[in-house]
Amino acid sequence: MEYLVEIIGAFWETLTHMSPYLLFGFFVAGVLSVLISPVVVERHLGGHGIWPVVKASLFGVPLPLCSCGVIPVAASLRRHGASRPSTTSFLLSTPQTGVDSILVTLSLLGPVFAVFRPVAAFAAGIFGGVAVALFGGERGASATDTDVVECTDACCSFDEGHGRLRRILHYGFVTLPEDIGKSLLMGLSIAALVSVVVPEDFFAGALGTGFTGMLVMMLCGIPLYVCATASIPVAAILILEKGVSPGAALVFLMTGPTTNAASITTIWKVMGGRTALLYLASVVAAALTFGAILDLLFRHPAIPGVYSMAEMLPDYVMVPSAVILLVVIFSAMLRGQSARGVAGGSAGGPSEETVTLEVDGMTCSHCVAAVERALRACEGVASVSVNLSDGLAVVAGSGLAGECLERAVTELGYAARRADGAETA
Numbered sequence: 001m002e003y004l005v006e007i008i009g010a011f012w013e014t015l016t017h018m019s020p021y022l023l024f025g026f027f028v029a030g031v032l033s034v035l036i037s038p039v040v041v042e043r044h045l046g047g048h049g050i051w052p053v054v055k056a057s058l059f060g061v062p063l064p065l066c067s068c069g070v071i072p073v074a075a076s077l078r079r080h081g082a083s084r085p086s087t088t089s090f091l092l093s094t095p096q097t098g099v100d101s102i103l104v105t106l107s108l109l110g111p112v113f114a115v116f117r118p119v120a121a122f123a124a125g126i127f128g129g130v131a132v133a134l135f136g137g138e139r140g141a142s143a144t145d146t147d148v149v150e151c152t153d154a155c156c157s158f159d160e161g162h163g164r165l166r167r168i169l170h171y172g173f174v175t176l177p178e179d180i181g182k183s184l185l186m187g188l189s190i191a192a193l194v195s196v197v198v199p200e201d202f203f204a205g206a207l208g209t210g211f212t213g214m215l216v217m218m219l220c221g222i223p224l225y226v227c228a229t230a231s232i233p234v235a236a237i238l239i240l241e242k243g244v245s246p247g248a249a250l251v252f253l254m255t256g257p258t259t260n261a262a263s264i265t266t267i268w269k270v271m272g273g274r275t276a277l278l279y280l281a282s283v284v285a286a287a288l289t290f291g292a293i294l295d296l297l298f299r300h301p302a303i304p305g306v307y308s309m310a311e312m313l314p315d316y317v318m319v320p321s322a323v324i325l326l327v328v329i330f331s332a333m334l335r336g337q338s339a340r341g342v343a344g345g346s347a348g349g350p351s352e353e354t355v356t357l358e359v360d361g362m363t364c365s366h367c368v369a370a371v372e373r374a375l376r377a378c379e380g381v382a383s384v385s386v387n388l389s390d391g392l393a394v395v396a397g398s399g400l401a402g403e404c405l406e407r408a409v410t411e412l413g414y415a416a417r418r419a420d421g422a423e424t425a
Contacts, residue, residue: 003196010192012322014108014233017310019321021107022229025100026328029064030172032099034164036063045082045090050126053133056086057125060094061118064101064176065366066183066227066257070094071266072370072412079411084271085133088279091267092286093125095257100176101229107310108236112303113246113294120254120290128282136275177332179364180227184329187230191237201243213248214291218255218284225363226256239306246306247295254287266361266413352382355400356419357393359386359409367414374408381405392419 036059044055065073070091078087097105097118106114203213235253238244259280268276297303310318359371368386371393375384380399386392393416395405402418409416 006196007189007192010195011188014188014191014236015325016315016318016322017308018104018107018233019325020313020317021103021310022100023321023325023328025064025098025103025229026172026176027168028099028103028172029176030168030170032062032064033171033175034167045077045086048083048133050130050133052083052086053089053126053129056082056089056129057093057122060090060092060125061097061122062099062102063094064098064229065094066179066364070366071263071270072367072414075270075412076370078270083133084136084275085129087271088132088136088275088282089125089129091279092128092258092282093121095228096121096124096254097228100180101232104229104232108232108308109239109246110304110307110309112297113250113306116290116294116297117250117253120250120286120294123290124254124282124286127286128279131278131282132275136272136278173328174332174335175365177329178335179366180229181329181333183227183230187227187233191233194234195237195241198242200241203238203242203244210245210295211288211292213245214251214288217244217248217252217291218287221252221255221287222259222280222284223261224256225260226252228253228257231256236306236308240308245295246298247291247293250294251287251291254290255283258283270411270413352396352398353400355395355402355405357395357405357409357416358419359391359393360415362386362388362391362414364388370412371409371414374412375405378404378408 044059045052060070073094074082074087074091077090078084082090102114102118105117231253235244235249238252239246239249264276264280267279271279298305362368362371365388368388371386372384375381375386375393375395378395379401380397381395382397383395385394387394393409406416406418
């Protein structure tokens, strides 16, 4: 019972420290979702040379996309003119950080770590993009490497029907919390558990604070699916209480969000085996390099160590922010469950035919939106409803071609098949 009380107390302490920063991060993420449309990103990532790679990595740093949500976005970029190097650069920099995770890093790990982390993500994206350009086997121009023509298909439609403020608030305080809320609560719970159960400086004694610790953190991060924001409380506890070096924690924060079995498999399918191997090698090399640099940086006497910026805020700011954050997260998750239930039960009218697809690999609302856009672009489609919880996409219309529907989904990197087992047309 005593342990349980301590775990709840550690959970609440970390939550209060990060809440003001995360709420502000949600708002800024909503602003970015409105100001940066898919067409704008696609227009800048075509062509050859280093400049599209640099822009791709720069675009990816502030965007709040996780390692699963970035895959369909990258697949769309590739189809609409982005080169393989620039797409790889985007895939590397985007899931490592985002405006929300930058602000949470600032709150729990201090300004030096908060600045260094997006810089490392940006450099890793450039490194990976250049590696694919040099060794990826892509030579000359192709249909996907020519100048980008503005896409008018449904996949690139940008809804202007609602006011900008409403769209900002909906993305920042409904869509994004729905995507990361469960992972965030899990990360806070793990951090609280580690804080109470694991002895002080345990990892310093067991793993050391040098290269060995980085290798262990890398081996932990590569196979796991770790959200960029949700993993920060765990990293903070490991550094501040359990003896893990800042560099080793950075290795975990770089490899966890960018590598897991599902993302590597999808990149292999969409981008090719050589690109997938170069992607993985780039993550490993960049993480170990920047982890070592960060440890050297914190050894300099002029650089302050890792500390919690949130301790500078008064309780009358942190406590209400924590309550508001919990309300936002649980409301968004409940609304998402309700919306998915309604969508899952919808079907076409009596005069429409319907096709139900089983879609494997969707994990967030970005995945759902990408699948919906791709299916709506197929001929004869009148309506689409995608249920994330059971992985079903119900398509209604006339003259539906099952082969086109399946291909539209598989081109995003997901697996799709007819739920009724019927042969595709």
